[in-house]
Amino acid sequence: MATISWCFTLALFMVILLASPNTSIAKMNVIDKCWRENPHWRNHRQQLATCSVGFAGKMTNNIGKDVTLYKVINPSDDPLNPKLGTLRHGATMIKGKVWIAFKRNMNIILQRPLLISSFTAIDGRGVDVHITGAGCLLVYQAMDVIIHGLRIHHCKSQPPSFVMGPDSKVIPLGQMDGDAIRLVTAKKVWIDHNTLYECQDGLLDVTRGSTDVTISNNWFRNQDKVMLLGHDDGHLRDRNMKATVIFNHFGPNCNQRMPRVRHGLAHVANNLYQGWEQYAIGGSMSPSIKSQANYFIAPKLGNKEVTWRQGSQADKTSWKFYSVGDVFENGASFSSQTGLGGAKPNYNHEQNFMVADAKSVKELTRSSGVLQCSRTLKC
Numbered sequence: 001m002a003t004i005s006w007c008f009t010l011a012l013f014m015v016i017l018l019a020s021p022n023t024s025i026a027k028m029n030v031i032d033k034c035w036r037e038n039p040h041w042r043n044h045r046q047q048l049a050t051c052s053v054g055f056a057g058k059m060t061n062n063i064g065k066d067v068t069l070y071k072v073i074n075p076s077d078d079p080l081n082p083k084l085g086t087l088r089h090g091a092t093m094i095k096g097k098v099w100i101a102f103k104r105n106m107n108i109i110l111q112r113p114l115l116i117s118s119f120t121a122i123d124g125r126g127v128d129v130h131i132t133g134a135g136c137l138l139v140y141q142a143m144d145v146i147i148h149g150l151r152i153h154h155c156k157s158q159p160p161s162f163v164m165g166p167d168s169k170v171i172p173l174g175q176m177d178g179d180a181i182r183l184v185t186a187k188k189v190w191i192d193h194n195t196l197y198e199c200q201d202g203l204l205d206v207t208r209g210s211t212d213v214t215i216s217n218n219w220f221r222n223q224d225k226v227m228l229l230g231h232d233d234g235h236l237r238d239r240n241m242k243a244t245v246i247f248n249h250f251g252p253n254c255n256q257r258m259p260r261v262r263h264g265l266a267h268v269a270n271n272l273y274q275g276w277e278q279y280a281i282g283g284s285m286s287p288s289i290k291s292q293a294n295y296f297i298a299p300k301l302g303n304k305e306v307t308w309r310q311g312s313q314a315d316k317t318s319w320k321f322y323s324v325g326d327v328f329e330n331g332a333s334f335s336s337q338t339g340l341g342g343a344k345p346n347y348n349h350e351q352n353f354m355v356a357d358a359k360s361v362k363e364l365t366r367s368s369g370v371l372q373c374s375r376t377l378k379c
Helices: 002-019 030-035 041-050 087-092 236-240 358-364
Strands: 068-072 098-102 106-110 120-123 129-134 137-140 143-148 151-156 161-165 169-173 181-184 187-192 195-197 202-207 211-216 219-221 223-229 242-246 254-256 260-262 265-269 272-274 281-284 288-292 295-297 307-310 320-324 327-329
Touching: 030 041, 041 098, 041 120, 041 143, 068 087, 087 098, 087 120, 087 161, 195 202, 219 223, 281 288, 295 358, 327 358
Parallel strands: 068 098, 098 120, 106 129, 120 143, 129 151, 137 181, 143 187, 151 195, 181 202, 187 211, 195 219, 202 223, 211 242, 223 254, 223 260, 242 265, 260 281, 265 288, 272 295, 281 307, 288 320, 295 327
Antiparallel strands: 161 169
16 A cells, blocks of 8 residues: 555656646747757757747758768867868868867857858857857858857957958958857858857847848847847848847846847847846837847836837838737836737748747746756756
8 A cells, every 4th residue: 555655646746747837848948848858969969950940940951961060179260271170160161061069168269250151050069169359250141050059259340351261262351340240141040049248349240131040049148239130221131131039138238239120020039138228129220020028127227118219200100110928027118119910920830939928038048048068967
């Protein structure tokens, strides 16, 4: 009888444990659930490419039998003659699909901006990789790019220079402002689980006709200008820009542009905002912005308004910029909503995902930024 009672108690405990919302599985968002539950992810790194959602869609063009598996073993950087084993060699010198991982913890100081070729995945899981230096990462006229698991910070401006570019070709670069990651005329890019902070200009720019971008699970902190979607007011190609911003953690100590949108369409959902100074989400040139089920915590002092709009009053009324299901804490407000029901993402089946209730955002973003994935711990 005692044995039966003990078995019943154990079974009941397991049922309660599995049903509890505090289990690790329940805390994960839809992207993380796709791969983090696999304890053998190190042997199946390319599974990650099937987990992206939003406008980038699935990144299956980055995987397959024809992928070159490349491991970074040398943290040095030569902008014109990249050595075998360095990050720049893997990102520029290998033709076709490349999946880049790192042998050990590294601090990589870029001497000039690093251009990333099409069909390249940079995967920092399992180690601690810091990238700093001149200009940092640039996705220029490239497509099908994954940037995952990197700490990118203290990026500085860079005067015009020459660097090794895609397909082993030296190309000229203009002035670089000092962003952590910059997309220029890029398509189908997924930026996931990175920690970005303290760069000279901004942390992430999506510009000059770039589109089909998903920005997810990142931690943005300690920065004035955080994220720019759209090059400038006169760059009309950005009307075709589509970007999904989900499961990110903004703050502490972020001032503005989370994001700032020009012209294009941004679906901003399930993000945690830990204060701001000027504003959280804003834009110009009649953008379409759907703010959905985010968690906004206003600063204790100063501006409580989430939004910012630049333009004439007549222009502002034509915008599609509104809030659906957001949570506002500490006096946060989202005023002057326009174009209610517009700004629909209209995702296809590979892009679509279920937006969670805003009350769960703190849990869903708890693991934002670089994950702790050691050899003895699951991610």
